[in-house]
Amino acid sequence: MSLTLQRRGLVDEYNGYQFRRESMAQDSAGKLIFPHNARFESGPFGSDKGILVEEGTENLLGTLSPKSGATVTTEITHYTNQPVFYCDGSANWQGIIAYQRVTLTAGMEYTFSVYVYNPSTGEGSLNIQVDSDEVSNEDIEAVVVPPGPGWHRIVRKWSPPANRNVNAIRFENRRRVLWQSGSNQCYMTAPQVEAKPFATSFVNGTRADEALTVPIEGLLSPEQGTIELWYNDNGINKNKIVFKCGDLKFNPVSVTKGWHLISVIWDGVDTNYYIDKELVSTTNSPTELGSLYLGSDGDIDFINSLISHLRLSSIARTQEQLAPLDAPPTVDEYTTLYLPFNGPDNVRATTVVTL
Secondary structure: OEEEEOOEEEEEEOOOOEEEEEEEEEEEOOOEEEOOEEEEEEEEOOOOEEEEEOOOOEOOOEEEEEEEOOOOOOOEEEEOOOOOEEEEEOOOOOOOEEEEEEEOOOOOOOOEEEEEOOOOOOOEEEEEEEOOOOOOOEEEEEEEEEEEEEEEEEEEEEEEOOOEEEEEEEEEEOOOOOOOOOOOOOEEEEEEEEEOOOOOOOOOOOOOEEEEEEEEOOOOOOOOOEEEEEEEEEEOOOOOEEEOOOOEEOOOOOOOOEEEEEEEEOOOOEEEEOOOOOEEEEOOOOOOOOEEEEEEOOOOOOEEEEEEEEEEEEOOOOHHOOOOOOOOOEEEEEEEEEEEEEEEOOOOOOOOOOO
């Protein structure tokens, strides 16, 4: 299926984009997404969507089992569609135990995460613990569980002081996880350990890097033009490139968390970079342009973000002509490409081609 868009007053079909991911992935509803197909999540405006772009990761955990009397339940579910472990509070330290023989390297930062459902309005406490050949029952940290009711993703980083040949990792309620509210119940699911200093979306195995390539031949020129897109920063993308197109690239070093309109305008002399329609930097105008890479520098420097509403224009737009901050951009006589990324009907790729 191809995309139909308005281009310079004509209706054309454009299907030259390529979405790359060599592995399966899950979206936020727990649905498996095949390789080279994008994951569409909530966008910046109402019911619209954005493409989730993440660097590759591996969940280091193996077989999961209930710990200390916890049981697997169907009473409550979670979007990852993973087994949910019910801790009834009849004993301390109930939860999940993950059996996996893995070596954690000294000084390297690992990220431990797990989803916990707190059924009450009080805070709780969660303990993450490593059992290795070197140290038995080594506590990583006691973590506060926010008040419920609802699911909370608990994330903690840890750097082993020395190499650890791990046999099991435990995610467990700490003295009846919701003891502050008088409740002895909780639910846990989808534990993950990643060899990186931040958490990405849950992976039941291994996920490859993700990126989107948009060939721009006939769509943009070095003489003048404008690239606009909405970008959701989650605070872990500092010094990574959101997009690159020849000499043009945007680095989100000064972007705060949340959705932002990113705009780049060049006129043959200068290139102006805008965040939310505010000028943040100026460089020389590009001398050459190549394919437009979204979410990476081509083959490296992959980000973890949502991207939505890409608009390319044949002119150097004025600040007033940039897309509004409270609604999607419109298609006008200067628009050469508009990809809203609202779902598979708007962008689909079955092959990977680098032009």
